[in-house]
Amino acid sequence: MNIKQSKEIWAFLALSLILLFNLIFTQGFFSIEIRDGRFYGSLIDILNRAAPIILTATGMTLVIATGGIDLSVGSLMAISGAIAAVMISNGDFPTIFLFVVPIILTALLGVWNGLLIGFRGIQPFIATLILMVSGRGIAQLLTGGQILIFEHQGFELLGRSYFLGFPVAVSVALLMALAINLFVRKTAIGLFIESIGGNSTASRYVGINDKMIKVSAYVVTAICAAIAGLIMTGNIRGADSSHIGLGMELDAILSVAIGGTVLEGGRFHIGGTILGALVIQSLTTTILTLGVPVEITQIMKALVVVLVSFLQSENVKEIFSQYFNPRKKALLTPIEKQIDDSTKEVLNV
Amino acid sequence: MSEINTFRPAGLGYRIFNINKTYLPMITTIIVFLIMYSFACLSHPMFFSLRVFVNFLISNSFMGIIAMGMTFVIISGGIDLSVGSMVGFISIFSAYLITNLEIHPLSAILICLLFGAAFGYFQGFLIDRFGFAPFICTLAGLFFLRGSAYVVSLESIAINHPTVDAITAFAIPLSQKISLPFTALVYLIVFLIMLILAGFSTFGRNVYAIGDNENSAILMGIPVSSTKRKIYMLSGICSSLGGIVYALYTFSGYALAGSGLELDVIAAVVIGGTMLTGGIGFPVGTFVGVLIMGVIQTFITFQGNLSSWWTKIMIGSLLFVFILLQNIFSKTAHK
Structure with a gap:
């Protein structure tokens, strides 16, 4: 009964299927080596590359649970990376500033999204479209349309270094997801979010401050996207405004859907979302290691979306x-x- | 929506907004276009010429064709995100058919249009029959078509065929030096067809009815299911036609063509005064919306010292202004 009700089971099954496929067809997929005190292997690689997806998808889960959607996450990632790169190349800031300032500035853009949606009642899809279009322009404006390359020991810690043999990015992503999950589940906020997603008007009459909660959901998403942007920027040691986070909104939405959160809002499952992000990344990595053109992943993603929608559809x-x-x-x-x-x-x- | 309707005596503000509710967004669009165009003409005297104006039509023709189909989708309260990928797929697919399989261009064009119609109809079918959210369903379409485009060919394919040369060489001379080439002609013809479809056909009236209130439309006996499928089919046809025009315009097919185009198209439609909540919108508005996009792009080229990312920022800001205006209009109209 418990398993039947669990929404995470589909994501778990999908992940197991992909791993099983690799166990049979891909040689050395599960081998993990230790070199210089770091773990190496396909599995670690999947985790490392999934970290930005996990982060943005966790925020996206909350937004979708309130009945919204945030298309601007990819552009927000580019903006936060661009801010950090500009700060590094234009002055001698303490390392902590390089993390805090981009996150705060990006969070302000999240406030902007939230105000449009929560207080003006504009459809989320459209309101975040504005930042999606112009955000990448702003990021390119910051970096002057170039890829700003930098070297900064402290800043690269987030994207490149290892902690106990594991990439720091993975730990940060998982900790963040865990912290958000604990915060919303151990307080009433999670319940409020689900209630707003179920019926926003009814929640307001019950006395829930639906506007503020919607705004906070978008702010949390913006913060998650900002951290993801910093990770990717640190990883490649450069702010590539036109490519960082491109298509990330779709990956994040897909992870949320695979994780069992209904896209119309309501119940949400952050655990499922993390599994969903891993499903997407392991699918991509599998296709890469098979030597099939990586572009096939897009067709696979499309089929996954249709499949998930079928499973979620009441009509079906x-x-x-x-x-x-x-x-x-x-x-x-x-x-x-x-x-x-x-x-x-x-x-x- | 579950707004509580209370009877209020019709005040002046109510009457003004109620009378103009349907036309106000479009009128705003036209005024904005005139302001921007005259501003551009004042800062660059060369801007005010027939050549520049014809260029608006030429360089944005494929976007305009797609925007016409998108207008219907948005009026009906839906959205179609697959259009940009459709351009990429059709451009590479038609080039593949013509160059690699040596199919006659006219039959290749027909195949592409049929494919676009079938794909659009299928999306409409999923949305209508299984209740998929249009946003999600066409997102899958976006992925699928882009992936398929890469499968056809990663490299761009050149198109060399006498028939294609003949088609693209066709132009109507406007003056001694300036003529209206075939891309602009296709755009104008599509525009005319859409005008008739929206204003003078049962299909058009059904689309408006569905967008205004789908439930009432059902209860009125309007064939909502089939109309919805036809709307997405129309969008599919328009976007595949856009892809064909793109391929013929550039004499090549390229799998990456039209990436991100869906957002430009949606922006053009919204700037053109089509309400995202559905029910209100006109092809004329979209036509002006596309012109506004053309003015922005051309102005930035004329200015010289502005970089391309200013286009994105400008379009984003315009989008914001229009969405806010729509928001205020709809709230005033409801009260």
């Missing part, structure tokens, strides 16, 4: 239950059902 469930239970079939034809639903909706029953 009904069609199937009608198919297997012919007595139900006689009740309503699709058109009749549509009319029935619309009547209820119009009458507000």
Whole structure:
């Protein structure tokens, strides 16, 4: 019963399938070497590359749970990376500033998203589209349209260094996800978020400050995206404004969907999201190691989206239950059902 | 939405906004275009010429064609994110058909259009029958088409065919030096068809009805299901036509063509005064919206000292202003 209800099970199954496939077809996929006190291997590589996805997807989970969506995460990553790179090349700031300032400035952009959505009631998809389009322009403006290359010992710690043999980025991502999960689950905030995703108006009448919670969800996402941007910038030792985080919004949304969070909002599962991010990255890595053109991943992602939508769709469930239970079939034809639903909706029953 | 409707006596503000509710966004768009265009003409005298204006039509023709289809999708309350990838796929696919498989260009064009229609219809089918969110479903379409484009060919393919040369050489002379080439002509023809479709056809009226209130549309007996599928099919046809125009315009197919185009197209439609909540919007507005994008791009080229990223920032800011205006309009109209 417990397993049947668990939403994470699908992501877990998908991940196991991909790993099983690799166990059989890819030689040395599971081998982990220790060199210079660091772990090396495909699995570590997957974790390392999944770290930015885990971070942004964790924030995205909260946003989607409130019934929203944040398309601007990719651009926010580019902006935070660009700010850090500009700071490094233009002055001698203490290392801590290189992390704090980009995160705070990017968080302000999250406030902007939240204000448009929470307080003005603009559709999330559209409101964040503004920053998605202009954000990358702002990042390019900051770096002058070039790839700003830098060397900075302290800053690179986040993206390149290892802690206890594991990449620091992975630990940061997982810690962040864990902290957010603990925070929303051990306080009432998680419940508030789910209630807003279920019915925003009803939540307001119950006394939940839906506007502020929506704003905070977007701020948290912006902070997560900022950290992800710093990781990627530190990793390549350069701010590549036109490519960092490109397409990240799609990966993040996909991770959330695979993780069992319904895209219409409501219940959310951060654990599932982390698994979802790992599914996406291991899929990409598998395709890479197979020697198939990496572009195939996009087709795979498309099929995964359709599959997940099928699993989440209420209509599909009904069609199937009608198919297997012919007595139900006689009740309503699709058109009749549509009319029935619309009547209820119009009458507000 | 679950707003509580209370009866209020119609005040002046209510009447003004209610009368103009449908046209106000579009009128704003036209005013913005005139202001921007005259500003550009004042700062660069060369801007005010027929050649520059025709160039707006030529360089943005494929975007405009796609935006026409997108207008219908957005009026119906949906969204189609797959258009940019469709351009990439169709451009490489048509080049592959013509150059590698040596199919006659006209049949290749027909195949591409049929593919676009079928793909669009399939997306509409998933959205309508299984209740997929349009945003998610067409996102999958975006991935799928882009991936398929790479599968066809990673390298760009050149198109060399006498028929293609004949098609692209066709132009209507406007003056001694300036003529309206075939890309602009296709755009204008599509624009005319969409004008008729939106204003004078049952399909167009159904689209507006669905966008305004889908439930009432169902209860009124409007064929909502089939109309929805047709809307996405129309968008598919428009975007594949855009891809063909792109391929013929550049004489080549390239898998990366049109990446990020969907956002420019949505921006053009929104700037053109189509309400994202559905129900309100006109092809004329979209046409002006595309012109505004053209003015921004051309102005930045004329200015010389502005870099290309200013285009993104400008489009983003315009998008913001228009979305905010829409937001204020719709709130005023509801009260």
